[in-house]
Amino acid sequence: MADGITDRVRPRDRILETAQDMFHKHGIKGVGVDAITEAAGTNKMTLYRHFESKDELIVQCLRASAAKGAAIWDQFEAEHPGDKLAQLHAWIRMAAGCLAADGRGCDMANAAVELTETDHPARRVIKELKEAQRDRLVTLCRDAGIGQAELLADTLSLLFEGARVSVQTMGCEGPSTQFVRMAEGLISSFRAR
Amino acid sequence: MADGITDRVRPRDRILETAQDMFHKHGIKGVGVDAITEAAGTNKMTLYRHFESKDELIVQCLRASAAKGAAIWDQFEAEHPGDKLAQLHAWIRMAAGCLAADGRGCDMANAAVELTETDHPARRVIKELKEAQRDRLVTLCRDAGIGQAELLADTLSLLFEGARVSVQTMGCEGPSTQFVRMAEGLISSFRAR
DNA sequence: CTAGGGTGTTACCGGTCTGTAACTATCCGA
DNA sequence: TCGGATAGTTACAGACCGGTAACACCCTAG
Secondary structure (H helix, E strand, O other): OOOOHHHHOOHHHHHHHHHHHHHHHHOOOOOOHHHHHHHOOOOHHHHHHHOOOHHHHHHHHHHHHHHHHHHHHHHHHHHOOOOHHHHHHHHHHHHHHHHHHOOOOOHHHHHHHHOOOOOOHHHHHHHHHHHHHHHHHHHHHHHOOOOOHHHHHHHHHHHHHHHHHHHHHHOOOOHHHHHHHHHHHHHHHHHHO | OOOOHHHHOOHHHHHHHHHHHHHHHHOOOOOOHHHHHHHOOOOHHHHHHHOOOHHHHHHHHHHHHHHHHHHHHHHHHHHOOOOHHHHHHHHHHHHHHHHHHOOOOOHHHHHHHHOOOOOOHHHHHHHHHHHHHHHHHHHHHHHOOOOOHHHHHHHHHHHHHHHHHHHHHHOOOOHHHHHHHHHHHHHHHHHHO
16 A cells, blocks of 8 residues: 555645545536545545635645646746747646546536536626636737737637536547637737727 | 425326426435435335336436427417517527526436436436427428538527526636627528528 | 326435544654 | 644535345236
8 A cells, every 4th residue: 555655645635626626527516425435545534623624625635726727827927938829828738638538527617517506606606717717818808919819818718618628528530629729810810900 | 495386287297397397406326215205295105116226216207308398389389479580599599598507407417417327227218309490400401401401400499508507617708708709690591692 | 988098196216415423543843 | 922724634414325135916828
């Protein structure tokens, strides 16, 4: 069993990481806390010492997942410092990479589909994180000098979101194969105005 | 209890209708067969006399849901006989109506998110039904005289799919509010070529 | 009137789920 | 060396899940 990682990383972080992975792959309602703790090399009591409930764990997983996404954005800025248009194209490449590499969609969107109770604590967090994503893309479009920045950003958002769902329903040979062409076409069309 | 409907409609149809509604609202894993049969004014034994398992019921619900969607398409043809471009605009209006009226997304897409087991019987059905929808939209675009019919149809598909997810994550004030403008803009842009 | 198919009722099986209690083992810092 | 925090173990509670057995009921066709 001695993973190496099991000994060095603290149980709380192992649980968080494992839960993220398992929620992503099998869905939230498709994974029990027992399975998570076992995969994380720990036990249920330790989980409940760090998270007051499964719902709380879900919320923390979503925040962690969003934080990873934000880190990728920082990478765009690092790779193309100041060049906002290049960063926008980098975003498209990143999105296309997601579609090709991962058959499951966005953790927040998937969670919203699964957690239908309107007062579920995760719902307000999902909305908050999704709005932050949207704002960031709008800002990037605006800083790239695009006229109708909000409209382009929202269009790209919906296209990407739709593509991530389409991958789950029709596989990666579906409409999502055209994602890059669609997105690039949109950008040049918006820049032409 | 005498609903009127409870007496006239056969139990099988009541179960199918009720299950569709409840799966749509609360998600598949969020509804048990007991809750379905109770809401349908019948009992579990009767359900299992008509459907061999919950999975089978899920599949039949998806087929029924897709059949209702197909009926709407027939309505487009009836309202604008022969005028394929008008039918395409009718499709956009229908899509926008879905977004405004219903806070939950496409039953097939939601099912694909929830049912992560790759060999789940519903998955091949979802793919089959989604491909039929895609083919129908491609044909409509082509018959409307649009050059890159596949690309337009796929773009509209992804936009709509994304908007239906966005409604679930950010509510109807999110990017989906711009759906009609995006879709109409795309059509005129494709027609201009 | 009667036979039989469709339906309703009750009770149950085995499994899984979230969450908790009580106790033990380990490790690290003072 | 000792004390306290952290983590592991076992067992359990209570609810819910999908699915089945056995039996009573009705309604209609013959």
